[in-house]
Amino acid sequence: MILLITGFASVRPAFLSLPNITNIGLQSAILLIIALPQTMIILSEGIDISMGAVLSLGGVVLAMVLVTGGPVYLAFLAALGAAVGFGAINGVLVCLVGMPAFVVTLGTFGMAQGIAEVLTDGNVVVGLPAGFEAFYAARPLGIPVPILIAAAAYLVAHGLLYHTRFGTYVFAIGGNREALVLSGVHARWYHFGIYALGGVFVGVASLLLTARMNSGHPTVAIGMEFDAIAAVALGGTSFERGEGWLLGTLLGVLVIGILRNGLDLLMVPSSLQGVSIGILVIATMMLDRWGGRRS
């Protein structure tokens, strides 16, 4: 990461300016909020490909309630409900029925995308009340609201993962599920809880997303799940051993934020940014393999 920062800073001095650093933080806030539950899901040997589509759906639902004149809290609850609903579907199928997570979440990905497109007929939902956008731009204590919310989400996730029984079980579900079940824990329900919790985080992220764009777009966040999974992988969380750390995900999110921002400044098109993130992830996995084989 230091390599990236010095590299971009030497080529583009504007990279290190305060507005740009704030900008990176803003861009990374939503990604961090969905990368946190993604970390827990991957720690439990799962994956959630549906997050981007569900995030878009949440944004659409939120925007539609607001446009029809509903209050903000009701809109937020509706979006949260949609996101938690999909988290719960994923959780039931993966944890209680025992279906493979990547295909389940690929299926719910299609379903969420379908619902978002049916609701909007493929159009962007515009005409949100004037005040809504303002809270995204607000800066209590000089810190932008999205960064505050992302920081709060991180603290909540950290607390859950490292200071509760739930967190201990998250690691155990991925590392040694049989031991957990044999010791009399209802591992399935905790496992289910991870996916449902993912829905809560995605719901919160949809609030920020809609406020940022001041509209509801049915496919806007599709692909963001890949950035989230990439951030988790870059952060050193293993996909099949129940090993990893939340701080690594934060670093991974920042690496992706810095990479995208730096490549933006260098005028690299966003399509190639995706390619570079994909290659970075594969390279990380390769290094991880070689490191793992040696130890």
Place this chain on the structure above:
Amino acid sequence: MSATAAAPRRKAIMHAWGPDVLQALYRVAAVVLLAIVLAFLSKAFLSWGNILNVLRQASLLFLIASGLTLVILTAGLDLSVGANLGLSAGVAAAVMQATGSPVLGSLTALGCGALIGFGNGSMVAGLRIPPFIATYGMLWVCSGLTYYFMGGGAIYGFPAGFRTLGTGYLFGVPVPIYAMVGFLVIGTIITRRTTFGQDIFTIGANAVAARLSGIPVRRRLIAVYTISGAMAGLAAIVYLARVNSAEAGIGEPLLLPAIAAVLIGGTSLFGGIGSLFGTVVGALLLTLVLNGMNLLSIDANWQPFATGAIVLIALLIDTVTRRHSERRA
């Protein structure tokens, strides 16, 4: 050595033949039933034109899903097939436009697809990266490259001879249907009658046993992923010939239907059980559902929802059946 090698193979083959026949019959019956229902609901359904249309769409889907079937038989997964088709189609269209040669264009599509598949195979077999992660990364690499390469534009207008591959008729039957039947026959012979095919089932049923019984697991896996990539390239040719245009994003909506076709066809995501014939039936069933939704003028925006739901239902059946048979064993 030969005895230990034969035992898991024989078991895998029995797995593949025995209950499969009955299950395949159920699925054919489901297709027929669905067709009868649709014929009652919509007069347009039984027209010759519509039936050929369904078959033509199903054959494109089968071409993508056939390679994927082999991958899933090894207990792997290839999430990059759709994006691979998009990239192969884009590159092939550019080559065809530049050289004016359909042969060069087609070879480019096949080569590009196979190369991507080889990359997947190397990551999965060589570096032991979990298949869904490796091919998921590849999905985004391919899709990003396609968007970069194509920009926002489209490449369209191909030679008439080339377009025959997608839109032409031979004895009144669309050409892609011959491709479907041809690859079904070739693929079934390869999977059922060759060592290579038996190895695929064995690897999927028990990779450790396969390695211990002397099967070159890595080579086989790389070959299977390369085939899957090449089939995506082949499907790209048929797609280009039918639509007469390539643009970024064409492959993205094809991944979920391809997985749906394989799973509906009874190929188990857990590996070692399934057949290409099942995938043909799965492709037909899915295409019939989507075609029926069209004829009943249900909003096309429902289609990703329907496909996603079908994937989940098929996977649910797969999971429950597997648990049931494990409990019996």
